Amino acid sequence: MFHILEKRIAEAFAARIESLYGVTGPAQIEQPKQSSFGEIALPAAFQLARQLKKPPKVIAGDLSAAVGEVEGIAALEIAGNGYVNVRLDRGYYALHLIAGPPDSSAAVGEKIIVEHTNINPNKAAHIGHLRNAILGDTFVRMLRATGRNVEVQNYIDNTGVQVADVVVGFKHLEKKSLDQVRALIAATRFDYLCWDLYARISSYYAEHPDALQWRRDMLHSIESGEGDDAAMGHIVADAIVKTHLTTMWRLGIVYDVLPRESEILHLKFWATAFELLKKRKAIYLETEGKNKGCWVMPGSAFRENSALEGEDDSKVIVRSNGTVTYVGKDIAYQLWKFGLLGKDFHYHLWHTYPNGHEAWASTDEAHPEAPLFGRGARVYNVIDSRQSYLQDVVVAGLRALGFDTAAENSIHFSYEMVALSPRTCVEMGIELSEEDQRRPYVEVSGRKGLGVKADDLIDKLIEKALDEVTSRHEEEPEPSRRSAATAIAIAALRYFMLKYTRNSVIAFDFGEALAFEGETGPYVQYATVRARKILHKLAERGEKLPEFRAVLSKEAMARQLENEDCWQLLLTASKADSAIDRAVTSGEPAHMARFAFQLAQAFSSFYQKFHVLDEPDPERKAFLLWMTDYFRAQLERTLAVLGIDVPEYM
């Protein structure tokens, strides 16, 4: 409702500005600094003042006189040096909120692809991966909440160096056969086992550089796809992917399709892209210097001001031994996402989630029942900011091939890394150098096995939440308490990862991540549980929720909303749509999280101020019940966009 009125006012003013002064363009809308100024403010007069050489205050007066009456607006006021402040018609506003939102037809439109998670399938997921997946998943929910058609992809690099390293570890350090690895997958916490093995093989390489030949040989075998080594690579990667999907499912995160690098190789995606790149002269064969024998993309293609023209800043796409780098494969993959490669994967059903959702994975044999994937109009790649250079190269590749629209619509949804606070390192028994101790944070390293595993963190959160729940509800059976604790733990985690804006480094700290008070997910849940509780209690007393539309007339609403506190609270609650729009436009899930917190704060204040069930006056009681139910609905809706469930009690 709020954003409808915002739009209406902006349009009314824009029209008057054009007819009075001949200036076109949208009229800027903002929120007044103080609530006593009204609900909406327009600074348009300031912008016009310069062009028109008239005082802002005069312009504001002329403008508001010209705009006159607008449906739903009670008054326009001139304030300060030239602000136009808008006061809404409270009765009108509330009446439209009762009527409910206009039918949101399931608008479909162009397909938006969001690629996130993309964890190397060679070890357990850690907190850095959680930030990626939670940001990506929340952005998907935000897009879907605004009626967009979204496909979620999770790219699986199952033929890369990291998988190869773990297989080298099994083969050369552990001396395991294919069957022995299969047995380990069945019998152990396999992703944790690989976490340690990956750290071991990495340090082994450091001490025995000759062993790097194992890696080269392994990479070659895995890429060829034949033999026992390749088979081991496949079962290791597949097993780890399963564990990742399980971990993410705990957070309510699912995928539609898993494109795998093995198919990019076997179905010759790269070969096709390579021909295209050569034909359109996007890359060339370097004949001298350090990159001699490589196919490279010149730095001028992806750097604005290439300081040093020449080989120094060009990017190798194909190595001198003929193998393709990750970026090359990524260009092919990005082309496929837009349906520009002229090739497609085949798919088979890979995983069915407990809620029935299906995730399909790429394969090289046709399955006629498989749905169609790819062919997006816009693509968001959720990848941390350290890879922005590589993302630039991929986009430059598209542009060099003449796909300008696709290049425009390739969006690097970047975010900063999750590091560890020095205090957390100490808690985990990680030894730090003196230099590291002085730093604000320490980078996570898979190679060193330095990091917090996602499942460990989730388990820890659940145990802590369970203690809290038990201290309040000893009478409830354990499974019920655990289910509530799980919802609380996930809320704490998701909110923690979302409360920081994307370009802020998170220095992960157990103390902060495990907090359930203040600006946290559980705080928002708590407000929702309380709203529900009031409505439950009403039913327990044998009373029914009134038929609001019949009981609350426009006049009754206006009467009740003369109370400034009520009006401000309702106003906040009614801004969910504006909040989602703003968060989508700015591409910032943190804005959504912040709104959820403000909404919960508003309800907590309402809860404290008004004792709904004890209210003696019938009209007022009906009004307060409506407020409660309205808050409940908005809180639930907002939490759903954040991927947070509401527990039965807490």
Added chain:
RNA sequence: GGGCGCGUAGCUCAGUUGGAUAGAGCAUCAGCCUUCUAAGCUGAGGGUCGCAGGUUCGAUCCCUGCCGCGCCUACCA
């Protein structure tokens, strides 16, 4: 060296694209539970928005320079 980003309260962070008296959480202090759950509410203290210039009616926000910090700048991904 070059590219990107950051610097705002004791700590962790917001700041709606240049607007009215710079906000929140944590921490500290003082209050509020026989009431619809205190994972809550009310209040107090706490600021040279890194520094110096510039642009204009107006700058935490835009421009320039400097200081400090981080990431990237691989024939790893």
